[in-house]
Amino acid sequence: MLEPEVENLHTPVLLMEAMHFLSPNEGGLFIDATVGLGGHSEEILRASESTELIAIDQDAAAIAKTQKRLESFAGRTHFVHANFAKVKSIVKGITSEMPKGILADLGVSSLQFDSPTRGFSFRFDAPLDMRMNPDGDEESAADLLLRVPEEELAAIIFEYGEERNSRRIAKWIVESREQGKPIKTTKELADLVARAAGKRKNWHIHPATRTFQALRIAVNRELEDLGRFVATAVDLLQPDGRFVVISFHSLEDRIMKQELRRLAGYCQCDFRGRPDLCTCGARQVVEILTKHPVVADEIEIDVNPRSRSAKLRACRKL
Numbered sequence: 001m002l003e004p005e006v007e008n009l010h011t012p013v014l015l016m017e018a019m020h021f022l023s024p025n026e027g028g029l030f031i032d033a034t035v036g037l038g039g040h041s042e043e044i045l046r047a048s049e050s051t052e053l054i055a056i057d058q059d060a061a062a063i064a065k066t067q068k069r070l071e072s073f074a075g076r077t078h079f080v081h082a083n084f085a086k087v088k089s090i091v092k093g094i095t096s097e098m099p100k101g102i103l104a105d106l107g108v109s110s111l112q113f114d115s116p117t118r119g120f121s122f123r124f125d126a127p128l129d130m131r132m133n134p135d136g137d138e139e140s141a142a143d144l145l146l147r148v149p150e151e152e153l154a155a156i157i158f159e160y161g162e163e164r165n166s167r168r169i170a171k172w173i174v175e176s177r178e179q180g181k182p183i184k185t186t187k188e189l190a191d192l193v194a195r196a197a198g199k200r201k202n203w204h205i206h207p208a209t210r211t212f213q214a215l216r217i218a219v220n221r222e223l224e225d226l227g228r229f230v231a232t233a234v235d236l237l238q239p240d241g242r243f244v245v246i247s248f249h250s251l252e253d254r255i256m257k258q259e260l261r262r263l264a265g266y267c268q269c270d271f272r273g274r275p276d277l278c279t280c281g282a283r284q285v286v287e288i289l290t291k292h293p294v295v296a297d298e299i300e301i302d303v304n305p306r307s308r309s310a311k312l313r314a315c316r317k318l
């Protein structure tokens, strides 16, 4: 049984779909690269008593909480507090077995987003931190806003947040810090963005939503090395092993789509059809199992609005 508190905290997205592609019911080694609160991990472990799991997360709080919650599977679960970029050395350090399946459910967990102290959301007034791994080397969102030049800040907010008012918001942030009033809290940032974006009727979302998302992606370098992670994960898999990824942002999904296509042998270079000019190294090592990304149905979206933007892609190693 889940603790009620945890049950409310995170509903795993596209759970059955992820299990369908991973098919953990015949045992073997599985890697959950983003264990979070362990919704997907628990299902992987329940599928078969001979399933072993390596559960990775860069958030020590998630590891601690989930390790406790999944205590009954302790004999066949290894928890690792690390960035999944290190997946190869993590797995090799634990076992010589080749994984049958690797899952990555990207982005933030509700443990992070619903935390009143970690600064991911303007729903709570807190220091503007936003680091998934507060023990690591990354700077907090407040420090990033202190350091980054205006143009770069506008580009971050535009690209990662798809925010039309990015230039104005960046200008106001920089003006504020130049006047000796740097943005230190979620409330200060949310108020500034709301003022910079101006009044608009019928806001469907809070005016600061996009800026908060953009900063979170920048602080945690969420798009960096994502393509390389896929290639490394696929390389680790045993033949017929599955890689499954769930993304929540169009940039993330685009990287996943391109990388999976490259690994399926389709050149991603500008001069397609000229193999002599290819620099992307496309070579078929996987079969793509999802021609189109799998998305949540209306029922899941109703129950869990976070699933609205989820896109699942899967492949099979040849």
Ligand SMILES: C[S@@+](CC[C@H](N)C(=O)[O-])C[C@H]1O[C@@H](n2cnc3c(N)ncnc32)[C@H](O)[C@@H]1O
Binding pocket: 010, 011, 012, 013, 033, 034, 035, 036, 037, 038, 039, 040, 041, 056, 057, 058, 059, 062, 082, 083, 084, 085, 105, 106, 107, 108, 109, 110, 132
């Ligand atoms: C959407 S949540 C995963 C939720 C999980 N599937 C569940 O059912 O509870 C994403 C998790 O991935 C972690 N994460 C994101 N990027 C990471 C990275 N590069 N390395 C390790 N963990 C990462 C976050 O800290 C967060 O806990």
Ligand SMILES: [Zn+2]
Binding pocket: 266, 267, 268, 269, 277, 278, 279, 280, 281, 282
């Ligand atoms: Zn190429």
